[in-house]
Amino acid sequence: MIAFLLDVVYVFILVLALPWLAFKAARTGKYRAGLAEKFFGTGPARDTGRPCVWFHAVSVGEVLLLHRVVAELMRRRPDAEIVISTTTNTGMEVARQHFGYNGDGTTSVPATIIYFPLDFSWAVSRAIARMRPDVVALAELELWPNFIAAAKRFGARIAVINGRMSPRSRRGYGRIRFLMRHLLAEIDTIAVQTDEYARRFMEIGAPPQNVLVTGSV
Numbered sequence: 001m002i003a004f005l006l007d008v009v010y011v012f013i014l015v016l017a018l019p020w021l022a023f024k025a026a027r028t029g030k031y032r033a034g035l036a037e038k039f040f041g042t043g044p045a046r047d048t049g050r051p052c053v054w055f056h057a058v059s060v061g062e063v064l065l066l067h068r069v070v071a072e073l074m075r076r077r078p079d080a081e082i083v084i085s086t087t088t089n090t091g092m093e094v095a096r097q098h099f100g101y102n103g104d105g106t107t108s109v110p111a112t113i114i115y116f117p118l119d120f121s122w123a124v125s126r127a128i129a130r131m132r133p134d135v136v137a138l139a140e141l142e143l144w145p146n147f148i149a150a151a152k153r154f155g156a157r158i159a160v161i162n163g164r165m166s167p168r169s170r171r172g173y174g175r176i177r178f179l180m181r182h183l184l185a186e187i188d189t190i191a192v193q194t195d196e197y198a199r200r201f202m203e204i205g206a207p208p209q210n211v212l213v214t215g216s217v
Contacts, residue, residue, distance in 0.1 A: 003121040034115030041126030043114035054133035059091040062139040082111035163192035181205030
C-alpha cells in the first residue's frame with residue numbers, strides 16, 4: 001500500500017515537471033541518457049553467484065569519495081562483485097573514468113556501472129532482481145523508500161556510508177518523523193562523519209545502536 005501511494009505521488013510530481021524536463025532534454029540533452037534503466041530498472045543482469053556490493057552515489061562528489069572505499073573492499077574481498085550506480089550524466093562520466101573496464105580491457109577497480117532506478121516500485125524491484133546485491137551501500141544521504149524496501153525484501157543488508165545531514169534536511173525529515181522512523185529501521189548500519197550528524201539521524205528516528213561515527217571517507 002505504501003509503495004502504491006509513493007508511486008502515485010511520484011507520478012503526480014513527474015507530470016507537473018514534465019514540460020520543464022522535456023524542455024531541458026530538448027535544449028541540452030540532459031535527462032535523456034539511461035531512461036530505460038531509470039524508469040524500468042533494465043540495467044544489466046548479474047549472471048554469477050559471487051557476493052555483490054551495490055554502491056550508490058548520486059553525482060560527481062559522491063562517486064569520487066567511493067574510489068578509496070571500493071579499492072579497500074576489493075583488497076579485503078577480491079571475490080566480491082561491485083556495482084556502482086549514479087543519477088546524473090556527469091556522475092556517470094566520472095564513474096566510468098574511475099571504475100569499470102578501460103578500452104584495453106584492464107582496470108584497477110572493476111565494477112558494473114549503471115544509472116540508479118527512479119523510486120517507482122516497478123523500477124527498483126526489477127533493478128534489484130537483476131543485480132541481486134548482498135549489500136547496498138548508500139553514499140551520504142540517499143534515502144529512497146521503495147528502493148530500500150525492495151532491497152530488504154530481496155534479503156540485502158543496507159548501509160549508509162559517509163553519512164551527513166544538514167540542519168535543513170533535519171528539519172524536513174523531522175516533519176515526517178513517524179515515516180522516517182520506519183524507513184531508518186530498515187537500514188542495518190548508518191555510518192556518519194560526525195557526532196552532530198549522528199545526533200540528527202537519531203532525532204529523526206534512526207535506532208541508536210545502528211548509528212556509527214566513522215569520520216569522513
